[in-house]
Amino acid sequence: MLGLSQQEIGRLLGVTFQQIQKNERGTNRMSASRLFEAARVLGTNVQFFFDEMPNEILVSGRRHIQGVSDGPLPDYQPDPMVRRETIELVRAYYEIPERKIRAQMVNTIRAVARVHTATDGSGRPRRGRPPKKPSGTAQKT
Numbered sequence: 001m002l003g004l005s006q007q008e009i010g011r012l013l014g015v016t017f018q019q020i021q022k023n024e025r026g027t028n029r030m031s032a033s034r035l036f037e038a039a040r041v042l043g044t045n046v047q048f049f050f051d052e053m054p055n056e057i058l059v060s061g062r063r064h065i066q067g068v069s070d071g072p073l074p075d076y077q078p079d080p081m082v083r084r085e086t087i088e089l090v091r092a093y094y095e096i097p098e099r100k101i102r103a104q105m106v107n108t109i110r111a112v113a114r115v116h117t118a119t120d121g122s123g124r125p126r127r128g129r130p131p132k133k134p135s136g137t138a139q140k141t
Helices: 006-013 017-025 032-042 046-050 055-063 084-094 099-117
Strands: none
Touching (some): 032 046, 084 099
16 A cells, blocks of 8 residues: 555554554554554555545444534545545556656546546446437527
8 A cells, every 4th residue: 555564664653563463454443643643654644544444334433432422424525635545546657657658647537537427327428329308499400
């Protein structure tokens, strides 16, 4: 993910790689201050560690915390620039040494995004003829 081994992360945080393994698996809990320190040492933010956590875990976990209201979670949209996926994409992009190829990749991604936004509502790209207009709105020729 960040290109570091568990041993390297453990060394940076002052713990053993076994402790890192236990934290990754959820066997041992990590305090908020330790999580903050890990984010700082790894050059990211705390949200990075939660980017791929399923929403049902976030919601169910919140119910067990004393003093937290039972109301709905606020509609929070994390900054896409700090997501794990974005960081990995940017790192891979800059591993491409040729500037022209990087520019072509950007154009390709933009084209795919345009096709994705032009869907029929089912998530699939529209194909064939455009949808028929309702009767009474025929175009004059």
